[in-house]
Amino acid sequence: MKEMTVYLQETTNAQPIETLESALLNTNGIERALVDVSDGEVKIMYHEEQITKESVLEKIKEQGFHSVN
Template identity: 50%
Template sequence: MRKMTIYVKEAKSARPIHELEDLLLKEPGIERALVDIGDGEVKLELDETKIKESQVLQLLQEAGFHTD
């Protein structure tokens, strides 16, 4: 299991956080997603045999989220 931390600019209110969590947790290989509403920090646990960090970033960008 690999841990990944990213910051999502839109993840600072309930609706985008809910959309973000739904998107991430439906993706095979993402085992856990925790969002900090205060600063948009997203902590993930990934199964790297199923998904890579670069694929997670691409998934978020395609869904319209902006990451730092």
């Protein structure tokens, strides 16, 4: 299992964050997704044999978020 950290611009409202967490957790291969609204940090644990880092980032973009790193 791999862990990745992404920093997002749009993490000031709880509702979109809950939607993002839900979308990530419902994605095959993603085990854990935690969002820190204070600094925009998203920690994601995923199974690299089931999903790629690029696919995780694409899923985040699909939810309307943009990475700053």
